[in-house]
Amino acid sequence: MKSTSQIRMMAYASLFAALIAAGAFLAIPIGVVPIVLQNLFVFLAGLLLGKRWGLWSVAIYLLTGAVGLPVFAGGAGGIARFAGPTGGYLLGYLPAVWLIGWISENTRKTPSFQVAAMIAGSLVVYACGVSWLKTVTHMSWHKAIVAGCYPFIPGDALKIAAAIPIARALKGIVRK
Amino acid sequence: MIEIRSLSHRFPDGTQGLEDISLTIRSGEFVVIAGCNGSGKTTLFRHLNGLLKPDAGDILIDGIPVAADILRARQRVGLVFQDADSQIVGETVYADVAFGPENLCLSPDEIRRRVTIALNLVGLEHLADQRPHRLSGGEKRRLAIAGILAMESPILVLDEPFSNLDYPGILQVQSCIAALHAQGRTIILSTHDLDKVAGYASRLILMRQGRVIQDGPLEALLQNVEAAGVKMPCRCVMKRR
């Protein structure tokens, strides 16, 4: 019985790794701005798969990209992608998904805790992303935050709001 | 009425999807478009709905170009895709059928009326509260049709509506389409198996490699369908023997 659920979770985690990769290409136009879905799938990986398998899915996504396999948007990326200005956001997904999984596993499964988990996860992503952006580009903290955080907050709020009903509906489909 | 005038489409990768297609389809016709896989049937249908833009030529729906008012074109021409599963949006059968009318911002009463009528037409009213994923293949296909019917499109375009169905499923979909045609809707459907429509359709269009190679009354063309890579209906083969 144990191995059954293990294989299933492995397939789900691989699927979420692929969804996170695809999320960099998939965008929903809101007004005139297309909003990319990548971090929505990171949130959902944490909420649906929990901290262990959520971490696996993000780690596999990053590892697959790091060794040059085609999962990063904009062609072959490899290590250069992590060293580039946006590398911090990618690496930030690792602690973020773990944190989201941990909070949602250790609290009651109410929307308010899930929202809190996703806000905490987003903060972690921005902490990693903005500090790396600042390191690479030598911007001041203020400018790094203005360029690398503020523009994305409205989109993230919408994605957090959308993740709640999606996670609720999929709870029954993702068999643990 | 649909008028297609020398329509061509080339995909970004260089594949010539459609080449110089001209057709006129009058209201109330039941047209079958046949051809083997890759002959361009789906590509043609996606143009009728404004999902693809022509590289040359134009498409008029009741005299107005599709590109001029895509929303109107999508209401006039209901497109039922081949893969029923990827069209299903709602969490219940009822919610899925309501998806289209809700997008049209109709009043709740009007939405309820349309959904009820559509479910009755395809014979799914008893399953309204089911989860769509539980349905059988034929039921899912009819649900996809109902989702389009609720848009009250006078023209129904069905892409390979019989694929992957078992025999009861085929019968269900067949009688559903026949009933819709009898109500006066224009039906355009694609298939590569003429057996399933031979009793209903009036006109046959054969496609090959993105071109229309034959166009005429179904009965007259049945003898030369094999040139387009389409299997001749069984009864014609028997007659010829």
Added chain:
Amino acid sequence: MFSEHASIKPFASRMDARIKIFCMILASVAVILGNRAVLVALSGGCLILWSLIRIQVRHVFRSMICLGAMLGVIFLTRSLTLSFSWPLAISWDAAGATDGLMTCWRLILLMFFGLLWLAVTSHADIRAAVAWLCKPVPGIPEKRVATMMSLTLRFLPLIMDQAAATSEAQQSRCIQNRRNPIYRFTKFSMPLLCRTLETADRLADAMESRCYSENYRTPGTENRK
């Protein structure tokens, strides 16, 4: 000068992926940490390998555009200082510009080494080499890493196709009339997730019915000894 040589590409392709990944790691560390002299040496090496292996420019092009954007951002933000107070003033910072150029140089080298590695290593070999690297790490079953990487690559085109189909079906039911972004996110993601989760479910069943287990040896690493 190298053009008369036979290409070393076949040789490099046959080389054990584990050696190549090791070289890659060394090169990356050197690129990231090295000073100017090291970068010059590495650039020379990269150019020589590049001319020996002859990579098709077509494959490189897309990566170049993306990299170009990254480099532009880095260089401009380091060399120019924009003050947002009125009147807008732009000042040029020479030290920052040198610094920015070094960073860009490192990134270009990293990408070129990456493209070389991809040109001479098949996807299967890359997975096997990664699994081999994970072997000594405690708590990480290397077979799972290799399997999950190949599953991820298998799911990716499936997801893109499914997303395109879902999007078309919804467009033909006039979804663009809806302005509520949360509604759009939910209605787009739900069918995509339901469908692909079902596929993952079936795949798990199929793997199990073919007796998948993490305890067997990883194919691809052993038979190359």
